[in-house]
Amino acid sequence: xxxxxxNPRYLITVTGKKLTVTCSQNMNHEYMSWYxxxxxxxxxxxxxxxxxxxxxxxxxxxxxxxxxxxxxNFPLILESPSPNQTxxxxxxxxxxxxxxxxxxxxxxxxxxxxxxx
Amino acid sequence: xxxxxxPEDQVNVAEGNPLTVKCTYSVSGNPYLFWYVQYPNxxxxxLLKYITGDNLVKxxxxxxxxxxxxxxxxxxxxxxxxxxxxxxYFCAVKSGEGSARQLTFGSGTQLTVLP
Numbered sequence: 001x002x003x004x005x006x007n008p009r010y011l012i013t014v015t016g017k018k019l020t021v022t023c024s025q026n027m028n029h030e031y032m033s034w035y036x037x038x039x040x041x042x043x044x045x046x047x048x049x050x051x052x053x054x055x056x057x058x059x060x061x062x063x064x065x066x067x068x069x070x071x072x073n074f075p076l077i078l079e080s081p082s083p084n085q086t087x088x089x090x091x092x093x094x095x096x097x098x099x100x101x102x103x104x105x106x107x108x109x110x111x112x113x114x115x116x117x
Numbered sequence: 118x119x120x121x122x123x124p125e126d127q128v129n130v131a132e133g134n135p136l137t138v139k140c141t142y143s144v145s146g147n148p149y150l151f152w153y154v155q156y157p158n159x160x161x162x163x164l165l166k167y168i169t170g171d172n173l174v175k176x177x178x179x180x181x182x183x184x185x186x187x188x189x190x191x192x193x194x195x196x197x198x199x200x201x202x203x204x205x206y207f208c209a210v211k212s213g214e215g216s217a218r219q220l221t222f223g224s225g226t227q228l229t230v231l232p
Contacts, residue, residue, distance in 0.1 A: 043222040098220045108160035
């Protein structure tokens with residue numbers, strides 16, 4: 001089954017304790033991205049990756065890091081989480097970047113709800 | 118810069134009635150437009166997109182959307198709403214210019230279909 005998986009689904013942590021949210025896709029997609037969803041703000045892109053070893057900042061990258069060492073994995077790293085990073089996080093992937101190709105479809109993971117105390 | 122606005126936080130409609138969820142956008146160049154739906158405790162699911170061609174786009178679950186260039190709008194519509202359509206809907210836009218690599222999402226519209 002084609003899917004994007006994220007782990008953990010729920011996480012409560014404390015300020016300053018490093019954490020990693022994993023994202024994996026099994027569709028051989030080139031493009032992957034991370035979003036955060038906050039009430040009234042919709043989804044905002046944190047980072048995206050065009051392919052292995054190619055990453056770039058989205059609209060709200062501060063406080064986050066990513067890596068893309070393998071095509072299937074795109075972990076999101078919070079080196080020193082703060083309460084303003086409490087949010088719902090989504091990973092997404094697509095064969096190509098948004099809008100490229102008539103068959104473009106972006107697949108989303110189930111989300112990770114993060115609470116930073 | 119590209120942006121998208123969903124002017125209604127909440128839309129309520131009776132089952133069987135037509136529904137419209139509004140979306141307006143701003144981009145340089147031609148827009149690529151998308152609608153996604155999010156059910157409770159789930160990720161976003163792709164509904165439909167407009168890249169080029171016919172202004173009326175048909176998507177999943179009986180939804181359609183009409184691209185209106187003069188009004189810079191891409192409203193989501195369905196002729197007859199179902200209770201199961203109740204969900205959070207997001208409009209998204211990307212500039213068609215080659216350098217743009219990101220989707221910009223609206224703030225979302227909560228659709229409630231009343232039985």
